[in-house]
Amino acid sequence: MSCYVQVCEEENEEPIELPSEDDGTLLMTTLVGSFPGACGLKFRHPESRALRGVRLIGDRLHAPDEGWNFVFFCVFPKPENKRKSDELLESSMSKTKRLESFKKCSDLIVLGLPWKTTEKELREYFEPYGEVLMAQVKKDPKTGQSKGFGFIRFASYEVQQRVLGQRHMIDGRVCDVKIPNSKEGAMQQVNSKVFIGRCTEDISADDLREYFSKYGEVTDVFIPKPFRAFAFVTFLDPEVAQSLCGEDHIVKGTSVHVSNAAPKNDPNRGPFGRGRMDGGRGGYGYNQGMNGGGWNQGGNRDMPNLAALGTSLGLGQGQGQGNVNPLNMGALTMPMLAALSQAGWGLLGNLGGNQDGNQGSGGGYNQGGQPPQGGPHGNAPPPNNANMGPGGWGSNSGGGGWGDGNQGGSWGPSQGRSGDKYNRGGQQHYN
């Protein structure tokens, strides 16, 4: 028996009526359709006067015992512990921030998969959250044995954020879903050529051209022979090339990674791994640097996640052709500039029309965080707390932990910054 549920973004705003399903639940997809970025619902209980979260199981919000007879308001992810002094700023920014959070999906890494989990099972686990574009389990090429991790790609950014915000149990193991390190903010060079990584042999130059032409005119496609699992695509418009950098694209069923093509003969060309500054939880990236996270954890010379900055600040949009400056400096706030400067970031020196300039900055990132406390059995999340901690879901359903289908909890989100470093190998010299 479906009905309409009154929902508004915040308390005391004009509600919108959203249709529930036949089974009386409200789909998350219905909710985010009207409230992008929402991750749950809460309401003020008339007796307790307290906020109550709405139970969320999978993709379905379940009516409170009293039914949908309240005005509900949205819960949005809180990526950081909010300090009191930030609340004003937070509320004044919240709407724009949410608008800016319309970002494209990226692949997500799924860590901790049971050895036996297949790609099919991986896909089937995530499908209830939303459309799955790609699911793969990394295997040893010889034995076919799973390496215990895989990648997943969703069609919807909102779904992606929801999946990132929850803990997962797949085939009896707790799995971590994160933004992979390969998605670190690629410094966007002024270059109309992009590097296409993770190509498979069945992707032809024509395939790449056809696929990428939808973003702009492709002037060249180059695939090294013999097969080297990467390619170059050159666009007429550097803006187009820039806009694709850092993204994953699915070409002929394969997730390829687009990054800036390193110039051929730059001895300075180093690893392309750059630091994630946001603790690895994706989304709201620029905001994460503001609460003591800082740009430069551990004192290494990582670069800020420029891709995240660029998107969240609306950089790189609408630049006229021929303007080789990838940054709209007018959009950079002083604190940002200060942060960038403090990060030892050599951008300014690189803006002088050096099309082949490349950052020689080393890799190293600060990800990690503490493993979750508590286990898959028992140790349920704190019940009925509408004010979740970082990474939490706002709408926390009370009751048990794993095993009863309760997915609303957040126990010990991995937002910590343990400062461990990891240096990936990077883009190799290529002639």
Place this chain on the structure above:
DNA sequence: GTTGAGCGTT
């Protein structure tokens, strides 16, 4: 046939 932090045949 084993394993359990990580990062995708650059």
